[in-house]
Amino acid sequence: MLLVESINVAYGDLQVLWDVSLSVREGELVALIGANGAGKTTTLRAITGLLRPRSGRILFDGKDLTGLSPHRIVEMGIAHVPEGRQLFPLMTVEEHLLLGSFLPRARARRTQNLERVLSIFPVLRERFHQVAETLSGGEQQMLAIARALMSDPKVLLLDEPSLGLAPLIVKEVFGIIEQIHKEGVTILLVEQNVQQALTIADRAFVMENGRVVLEGSGSELLAHPEVKKAYLGM
Amino acid sequence: MTTFLQVFMTGILTGGVYALVGIGLSLIFGVMRIVNFAHGEFVALGMYTSLLLFQSMGIDPYLALPLIIVGGILLGALVERVFIAPIIAAPEHVSILMTVGVGLVISNLLLFGFGAHPQSIFTWYSTKTVRVGGVTFSGPLSVSFLITLAVILGLYWVLTRTEIGRAMRATAQNRDAAELQGINTAVARMLAFGIGVALAAVSGTLLLPVLYVIPTIGGVFTLKAFVVTVLGGMGNVLGAIGGGLILGVTESLGAAYISSGYRDAFGLIAFLAVLLLRPAGLFGKSRV
Numbered sequence: 001m002l003l004v005e006s007i008n009v010a011y012g013d014l015q016v017l018w019d020v021s022l023s024v025r026e027g028e029l030v031a032l033i034g035a036n037g038a039g040k041t042t043t044l045r046a047i048t049g050l051l052r053p054r055s056g057r058i059l060f061d062g063k064d065l066t067g068l069s070p071h072r073i074v075e076m077g078i079a080h081v082p083e084g085r086q087l088f089p090l091m092t093v094e095e096h097l098l099l100g101s102f103l104p105r106a107r108a109r110r111t112q113n114l115e116r117v118l119s120i121f122p123v124l125r126e127r128f129h130q131v132a133e134t135l136s137g138g139e140q141q142m143l144a145i146a147r148a149l150m151s152d153p154k155v156l157l158l159d160e161p162s163l164g165l166a167p168l169i170v171k172e173v174f175g176i177i178e179q180i181h182k183e184g185v186t187i188l189l190v191e192q193n194v195q196q197a198l199t200i201a202d203r204a205f206v207m208e209n210g211r212v213v214l215e216g217s218g219s220e221l222l223a224h225p226e227v228k229k230a231y232l233g234m
Numbered sequence: 235m236t237t238f239l240q241v242f243m244t245g246i247l248t249g250g251v252y253a254l255v256g257i258g259l260s261l262i263f264g265v266m267r268i269v270n271f272a273h274g275e276f277v278a279l280g281m282y283t284s285l286l287l288f289q290s291m292g293i294d295p296y297l298a299l300p301l302i303i304v305g306g307i308l309l310g311a312l313v314e315r316v317f318i319a320p321i322i323a324a325p326e327h328v329s330i331l332m333t334v335g336v337g338l339v340i341s342n343l344l345l346f347g348f349g350a351h352p353q354s355i356f357t358w359y360s361t362k363t364v365r366v367g368g369v370t371f372s373g374p375l376s377v378s379f380l381i382t383l384a385v386i387l388g389l390y391w392v393l394t395r396t397e398i399g400r401a402m403r404a405t406a407q408n409r410d411a412a413e414l415q416g417i418n419t420a421v422a423r424m425l426a427f428g429i430g431v432a433l434a435a436v437s438g439t440l441l442l443p444v445l446y447v448i449p450t451i452g453g454v455f456t457l458k459a460f461v462v463t464v465l466g467g468m469g470n471v472l473g474a475i476g477g478g479l480i481l482g483v484t485e486s487l488g489a490a491y492i493s494s495g496y497r498d499a500f501g502l503i504a505f506l507a508v509l510l511l512r513p514a515g516l517f518g519k520s521r522v
């Protein structure tokens with residue numbers, strides 16, 4: 001359903017993605033792993049149009065997304081929870097969730113989705129009228145995911161949702177990702193938490209220095225000697 | 235004491251309208267991260283448009299307000315589309331030159347169309363006054379102040395309660411994240427500029443019954459708007475209200491008790507003092 005075909009992406013003169021290709025099929029949870037600076041965030045930003053590839057194509061449900069503005073891409077059903085959460089610091093939880101359902105299609109189902117999201121993240125109900133910058137790190141991450149779910153996405157891109165969170169909260173966030181996936185949302189998950197990501201993933205891609213170097217099912221990669229050595233410290 | 239109250243309250247009433255000018259500038263800065271150096275010229279444009287409507291068709295400035303609001307939004311959006319949008323990603327000095335240029339074109343068109351002599355309108359209410367507990371207020375200035383309050387409340391409602399208002403605030407706070415919610419941030423910027431210009435033009439209309447107007451008056455208002463927003467904190471829309479009131483009162487007191495010839499200078503002195511003592515403005519950082 002989401003197909004990235006050998007994209008090349010550069011920041012100014014500095015090329016950071018080289019012929020990156022990957023695919024996500026409907027209903028899958030696909031993990032994208034790799035060391036810091038490998039190009040995972042850049043890949044997600046290219047998918048949602050925040051960066052424009054020099055060459056290559058990105059297809060979603062057979063339609064070419066390459067070169068469209070982010071708001072057009074989001075409208076087609078891709079939601080992106082960016083690295084570092086990127087909340088609106090002065091807005092309340094409620095306002096974030098309303099903004100998450102800004103698009104007409106999502107606005108029509110706003111009440112239902114709000115109930116659904118608040119049942120997944122009960123803490124957001126308690127914080128409903130609080131401003132984002134006053135939330136804890138874990139709560140902010142949950143708000144970022146909840147905001148994305150408010151758009152009723154077909155595919156959810158998650159960029160390091162566990163970054164900077166306490167181990168207990170990390171476990172909770174992974175539990176929630178699995179739950180969302182079980183409810184039928186297709187997910188592309190970027191993680192440095194390789195062990196946990198591969199455990200819940202159907203398939204995974206490994207990136208190194210701007211290139212995809214390995215691909216396989218989650219369990220295959222968990223057992224792969226190079227992955228074990230480089231990312232699992234075994 | 236009565237004189238002091240009188241002078242003070244006149245400052246508050248004038249300051250309210252200054253606040254409106256500043257809020258427009260602040261909204262534009264908050265959403266677009268550019269300083270609109272043509273802002274005062276849009277105040278002048280509002281004044282002359284109302285003057286023309288009054289002189290040629292007898293339309294009262296207050297009754298012309300709906301037209302000025304709609305016209306201001308449309309004109310502002312058009313100016314943004316044609317002149318600002320293409321250079322929005324360029325370095326800062328480009329947008330400074332561009333808005334200064336837009337301002338020069340407007341003031342020279344006004345000069346060409348209306349001549350350099352000062353003009354004003356005279357209506358049945360021009361000399362009317364309102365007396366409250368021994369203090370006398372100018373009737374039109376009081377009406378303008380009340381309308382200003384209504385406009386500010388209306389703007390607040392739009393920014394906090396409507397989809398498009400929330401979209402503009404989201405764009406101000408995090409542009410990429412706003413795009414990721416499906417917001418067309420180019421349209422949000424266009425609208426923010428349109429509303430900012432409309433607020434400037436409305437201020438011009440509200441001041442027409444109490445001021446003489448000349449084509450170069452825009453420069454004075456750009457400066458005032460700048461003072462108001464810096465006093466209130468750049469991009470801080472609510473702070474601009476405080477900034478406007480302070481500017482109005484400072485000018486009014488300075489003109490009454492020191493010298494009326496330097497009315498505009500007193501606001502600048504307050505401005506320099508704040509810049510030196512509290513560079514982030516009296517009311518803190520960006521709050522759109």
Ligand SMILES: Nc1ncnc2c1ncn2[C@@H]1O[C@H](COP(=O)(O)OP(=O)(O)O)[C@@H](O)[C@H]1O
Nearest residue numbers: 011014016034035036037038039040041042043
């Ligand atoms: N805004 C930027 N400007 C220039 N280089 C960047 C920018 N963002 C990331 N990079 C570089 O691109 C490479 C890939 O970064 P990124 O996609 O963030 O990696 P990852 O998400 O896998 O940690 C890194 O070498 C990084 O230094």
Ligand SMILES: [Mg+2]
Nearest residue numbers: 040041083160
């Ligand atoms: Mg990253």
